[in-house]
Amino acid sequence: MAAGLAVAQAPAAAVTEDPVVAVIEGKAWKRSEVERLARSLPARVQQNYFSDKKAFLKTLALMTKLSAMAEAEGLDKQDPHYYTLMYNRNLYLAQARIAAEATKNPVMPADQQKYYDEHKTEYAEAKVKVIFLGYNDTPLQGTEKKPMTGAEAEALAGEIVKQARGGTDFVELVKKHSMDEESKGKDGDFPQIKPGDTTIPDQIKAAIFALKPGQVTDPVRQPGGIWVIKMVDYVTPPYEQVKDQIFTAIQDQRVKAWLQKMQEGTVVEYKDAAYLESKQPLTQPPGVPMPAPAGPPPAPAKK
Numbered sequence: 001m002a003a004g005l006a007v008a009q010a011p012a013a014a015v016t017e018d019p020v021v022a023v024i025e026g027k028a029w030k031r032s033e034v035e036r037l038a039r040s041l042p043a044r045v046q047q048n049y050f051s052d053k054k055a056f057l058k059t060l061a062l063m064t065k066l067s068a069m070a071e072a073e074g075l076d077k078q079d080p081h082y083y084t085l086m087y088n089r090n091l092y093l094a095q096a097r098i099a100a101e102a103t104k105n106p107v108m109p110a111d112q113q114k115y116y117d118e119h120k121t122e123y124a125e126a127k128v129k130v131i132f133l134g135y136n137d138t139p140l141q142g143t144e145k146k147p148m149t150g151a152e153a154e155a156l157a158g159e160i161v162k163q164a165r166g167g168t169d170f171v172e173l174v175k176k177h178s179m180d181e182e183s184k185g186k187d188g189d190f191p192q193i194k195p196g197d198t199t200i201p202d203q204i205k206a207a208i209f210a211l212k213p214g215q216v217t218d219p220v221r222q223p224g225g226i227w228v229i230k231m232v233d234y235v236t237p238p239y240e241q242v243k244d245q246i247f248t249a250i251q252d253q254r255v256k257a258w259l260q261k262m263q264e265g266t267v268v269e270y271k272d273a274a275y276l277e278s279k280q281p282l283t284q285p286p287g288v289p290m291p292a293p294a295g296p297p298p299a300p301a302k303k
Contacts, residue, residue: 024061025068101258102251112246116239122195123245124236126208129170129188131228132180133157150221157219157226164216170230179225192235204229 020028034057038049049056075081116123135153139146148156160177164170174188183190193200195209204227207217211231220227270276 022057024057025064027064029057098255098259102255105254107247107250111250112243113239115246115250116242119246119249120236123242124234125192125194126211127192127232127235128190128208129174129230129232130180130183130190131157131160131170131174131178131188132183132225133160133177133228134179134225136224153226154219154221157228160228161216161219164228164230170216173228188230190229 018030018032021031021034022029034053037060038046038056041049070076070081076085133153133156134147135150136147137150156177160173164173171187174184178184178188193205193208195205197205201222204220204222207220208229208231211217211229213231213233215231217227217229220229275282
C-alpha cells in the first residue's frame with residue numbers, strides 16, 4: 001500500500017514546452033516554428049495547415065526536397081529564375097519595411113482628435129432626397145409604353161428644379177415624378193452619401209456637396225437617367241465613430257510622406273536612352289549568359 005501511494009504521488013514527467021514535431025529532410029521543426037510558418041502564409045494555406053497538419057508537412061517536405069535539388073543544380077542562378085527570385089525578394093522586403101515604418105511613429109489619441117477637428121468635412125455625410133427620371137433614346141420596337149427620350153427627361157427635370165426652388169414641396173414632386181421605386185417609397189430618402197463614397201459617380205457627388213441644406217441641384221444626367229437631388233442636411237459622425245478610420249488615415253499619410261522622401265533620395269542614372277525609350281523587348285537579351293545547369297553529382301570514388 002505504501003509503495004502504491006508512493007507511485008500515486010510521484011511527480012509528473014516534465015512537459016517539453018516547445019517539442020520537435022517533425023524532422024523534414026534532416027531539419028528538426030519545433031512546434032513554435034511550424035506555427036510561425038503557418039501563420040505567415042495566406043489564409044487559405046493556413047486553413048489547409050490547421051485542417052490536416054501532417055498533409056501540410058508532407059507537402060512542405062516535398063517542396064524542401066525539390067528546392068534543395070534546384071539549388072544543387074544551379075537553377076536559382078539561371079535565367080529567368082535568378083531575376084524572379086531577386087525581384088520577389090526585394091518586393092517582399094520592401095513591403096515589410098513599409099509595414100514596419102507604419103509602427104515607428106505611433107499615432108496618439110491627441111493626433112487623432114486633432115485630425116478629426118481639422119478634417120470634419122471629410123467625414124460629413126449628406127442626407128438627401130432624390131428624384132430619378134429614366135429615359136431611353138433607343139427603345140425596342142413594339143414597346144407598349146413609350147419611354148421618355150433624353151431630351152424629354154431633361155425638359156421635365158428642368159421644370160422640377162424650377163418648381164422645387166420656387167417652393168413646391170419636394171416630397172410631392174417625388175411622389176409625382178420619380179421613377180426610382182425604392183427611394184420613392186421613402187419620400188425620396190436616399191442612403192447617406194460620403195465625399196469618398198466610391199459607389200456614387202463623381203458628377204453626382206460634386207453636385208451634392210456643392211449644396212447647402214435646403215438647396216436643390218441642377219439636373220444631373222447619367223447614362224439611362226437624370227437625377228434631381230435636394231440636400232436635407234449634413235450629418236457629421238462623432239469622433240468615437242470614426243476614430244479607427246482616422247488612425248488609418250494618419251498612418252497612411254505618414255507612410256506616404258516617408259515613401260515620397262525615400263523616392264526623392266533614390267538615385268537612378270539612366271545610361272541607354274535608346275533602349276529605355278523603346279517600347280519593344282529585345283529579341284535576345286545581351287550580356288554574359290547564366291551558368292548552365294549543373295550535371296548529376298559525381299559518382300563516389302571506388303575503394
